[in-house]
Amino acid sequence: MLKLQIYFSPEFLKDDAQVLNIVTDHNKAVGYLAFLLEENKKKMYVYGSLEEEGVSEDFKDLVKPYLQGLMKIKPELEVYTYLSIGGKKVEMEMEKE
Template identity: 75%
Template sequence: MQIYFSPEFIKQDAQVLNVVTQENKAVGYLAFLLEEKKMYVYGQLEEGGVEEDFKDLIDPYLKGLTKLKPDLEVMSYISVGGRKIELNSGEEE
């Protein structure tokens, strides 16, 4: 199953992205909240099986956002099927 981001809400200091399948079925979300020098990232995917694809979507997107403010402290909580996963980009969890 392929998954993609579908923007739901975008502002300068916050974003909510739906995670959808190729049939446009929502299967999760990713939210970014920016406050001064901190970025909070919350994400949830309903079911496992595409955990690596989820990570592969999040990592470059997160790296792109942190390029805007290099001194940004990133805190995240990402889960797949209710289980916390670690991202590859090395941010604090």
């Protein structure tokens, strides 16, 4: 069985919101990641869903550094996440520097 590679494909980008499709190397959409920033309340909401359970570790490896990068840019933000793979909630440990 061939291993799928997954990538972000920007769908919608604004200063306070982003939607990134998650696509395979064959350009098949298998999920999404969305960010909403509420600047005045210093909160960021991150929602993501992946339908392919077989690439769950790749999903975590793709999402975690992206989130950590956003947290470095705006360290004062409180980040709320809800990520799911195949309909099951996924927990990820995030370190703030």
